[in-house]
Amino acid sequence: MTMSPHSHGAQQLLAGGRVDAAVFDLRPDYRAMLLTVDGIVPGPSDEASEALLQDAEAAAGEWLRSSPVEVLPHVAAWREAYRAFGAKPQRTRNSLEALLRRAETGLPRVNQLTDLYNAVSVLHQIPVGGEDLDRYAGPPRLMRATGEESFDTVAGAETVVEHPAPGEVVWCDDVGVTCRRWNWRQARRTQLRDDTTSVLFILDALGPMTDEALHAAADDLAAHVSRLGPAVRVARRMITDGQRA
Template sequence: MSTAEEWLAGASIDPSVSALRPDYRALLIVAEGLRPGPGDARSEELLAEAEAKACDPEEHPHVAEWREAFRAFGAKPKRTRPSVDALLRRAGEGLPRIDRLTDLYNAVSVSHVVPLGGEDLDHYAGPLRLTRADGTEPFELMSGGEPVVENPRPGEVVWRDDAGVTCRRWNWRQCVRTRLTTRTTRAVFILDALGAMDDAALEAAGRDLADALEVPTATRVLRA
């Protein structure tokens, strides 16, 4: 098994994505020895704080830039919203409570207005890379309680590994194979930034996530 630093060193952004958004950066955080399980007092506290200070997604420049990024590869952001846009729209009625690790990163996502996802590192096959799909890659999900395999549209921006797509439309929907569960102890967290979010703000979001996870982390910034 590779070390966190070795695995992070293999992550990449395809030039086709760099051409689409040269201002894009991804902060990758690998955390090991995590404490999974259902939500607890700490995750509830952070979610409540995030709900209280959630901004209007219609007024925030980072959300606006993410909608433009989605349009640039053919997605319709009102139908398939960037992840932080979708979360902010739910904050008024209450953010979802899913499990401890997911709740922690959702709270940081809303508080810092940054798309943020978490994946179970023990279910990865090879390195993580951001690319544009050719349309044949498998994407595993559940539909009606049954496992289903779909394919992204050609040209869609996707995160993937050697086994297939781990997240469609940049940060819209994660696959079931690598999603966090109440048994996850090793994970990679991906924070997505465009020009409206500078490096200092991205780093601050990463620090807050690392503090919430309360375990040692390894990090790398990928730049388009």
């Protein structure tokens, strides 16, 4: 079978992805699961994505009835990781905690692709990010910033360029920062859109999450996005401390 250009590009991107040694020095228990998906037929939120979001809201409600969000093991671990590089977790919450805190009043409904990965993030209690591969440049790299890298975002309805703090943990491509503070805020340039057909998902795991649980989250996400078109292709790679760059 002949592979599509996107498939070749996905394999190269996965092979080139790396986590710098300085990040593993901060958290040797960190693992990054990279998932590439192409062949997606874009579409609005639908019954399946709505049902999954409702399941995620119900699950979050059960967990948070018995304990505050900040003491859930993976949330607590991410708070520790944020403090380790100088971020204040009460002010800049990791993406998992931010979604869990929204679940009581309702998770966002964006489009079927975003809805699915937000629901999987909550259901498996793991931060998940999604990048539009058609707007991505080169392989992903997780590093500690120098402070000179560029990050495009929106402030007051205007596009502005910011710079991460020196030592901040950031995801980058060849153009600039794609996500600040590990999994806090995504760049506008690579965010998923209603017409996105090719995606890089990043699942971030720390010690409380086992490798088996990380693979289960990736399996679940892959299964859900595979229904988004007749020719969807999924590939993955997990990066661990043994593969530090």
